Amino acid sequence: MAVATVAALLAALGGALWLAARRFVGPSVKRLHRGGDSGLMHGKTVLITGANSGLGRATAAELLRLGARVIMGCRDRTRAEEAAVQLRREICQAGGPELGPDSSGAGELVVKELDLASLRSVRSFCQEVLQEEPRLDVLINNAGIFQCPYMKTEDGFEMQFGVNHLGHFLLTNLLLGLLKSSAPSRIVVVTSKLYKYGDINFEDLNSEQNYNKSFCYSRSKLANILFTRELARRLEGTNVTVNVLHPGMVRTNLGRHIHIPLLVKPLFNLVTWAFFKTPLEGAQTSIYLASSPEVEGVSGKYFGDCKEEELLPKAMDESVAGKLWDVSEVMVGILK
Ligand SMILES: NC(=O)C1=CN([C@@H]2O[C@H](COP(=O)(O)OP(=O)(O)OC[C@H]3O[C@@H](n4cnc5c(N)ncnc54)[C@H](OP(=O)(O)O)[C@@H]3O)[C@@H](O)[C@H]2O)C=CC1
């Protein structure tokens, strides 16, 4: 008995050491920007959806550090204000620029309410942005919801498709005029490698006949890619580019709807800590596409770890992309 206990303890210790070694010695994504280029985004306005948490928060922090005026589009004002206070504090502690509208050469943070599960909220958010912002250089469609139980948005759409695709579809369309008048400008879309397991089943986009939470997430992420490719085609010659990226597996709050038994949680936390990227590592491709001179003029491409990657044929199907665009216009009520 005692031997078995000691063996189990040694195995656990060995496993923990191996995971720790993997975390610190294993490959990790390098940070793109170092102290030297802190003015790269000076004079540029960036709008990030879901900027209070995870990848969006890390993207906001870095673009702020690079001098951008960052608009955080968030559904919960309290959570967003808290994140903004922390971000300002972190940048100041790291010796970054003083943040605020009065300080020249400094990034600035603005919090605005945006619930992508409500077309009314998207419309009033855009109205406010169009009234208050003279320019918009980068739009980052980052917010997302993952494998929630069956829920509908305010307008009756299946939640994952509604937030991840339709909300961003309306948002982007309403801000296109401002992006065009600010050109050269960029749109960055955050998808997932899990798009591979999705299909655009036009006959049941609201999943009323059958709801599979994994399929619906994958479908919404496939929609993000098809949207990007169709938009890139429509934007040819405008000097507005749009690219899509997957961040890899990142330790964020995205898994909030996944139920993990209490006893397994510590092990799960250890595994995600060892194998998942940190939010700052995961955000590098978003930051790259938003700010790097290397991708100036590049449009309609799919990226991972700051490099272009191949897509499956189903994500490059122009007829599905065109049909999805037309159906989405009807669903969000912007059919001309
Ligand atoms: N983490 C990962 O491993 C991966 C993430 N991704 C993608 O990355 C993106 C960012 O996710 P991540 O940072 O991981 O997850 P988080 O849950 O940490 O962040 C998601 C953000 O989206 C916001 N959001 C959710 N629903 C809405 C809504 N209705 N209206 C406005 N904002 C909303 C959340 O707001 P709130 O905090 O108020 O809930 C939060 O700010 C997502 O698009 C996700 O699909 C892709 C592949 C892997």
Ligand SMILES: CC1=C(/C=C/C(C)=C/C=C/C(C)=C/C=O)C(C)(C)CCC1
């Ligand atoms: C489940 C869970 C977590 C994280 C889950 C994540 C990060 C899921 C990632 C999903 C992916 C890879 C989506 C791809 O598109 C936490 C927050 C560690 C806490 C414990 C429960």
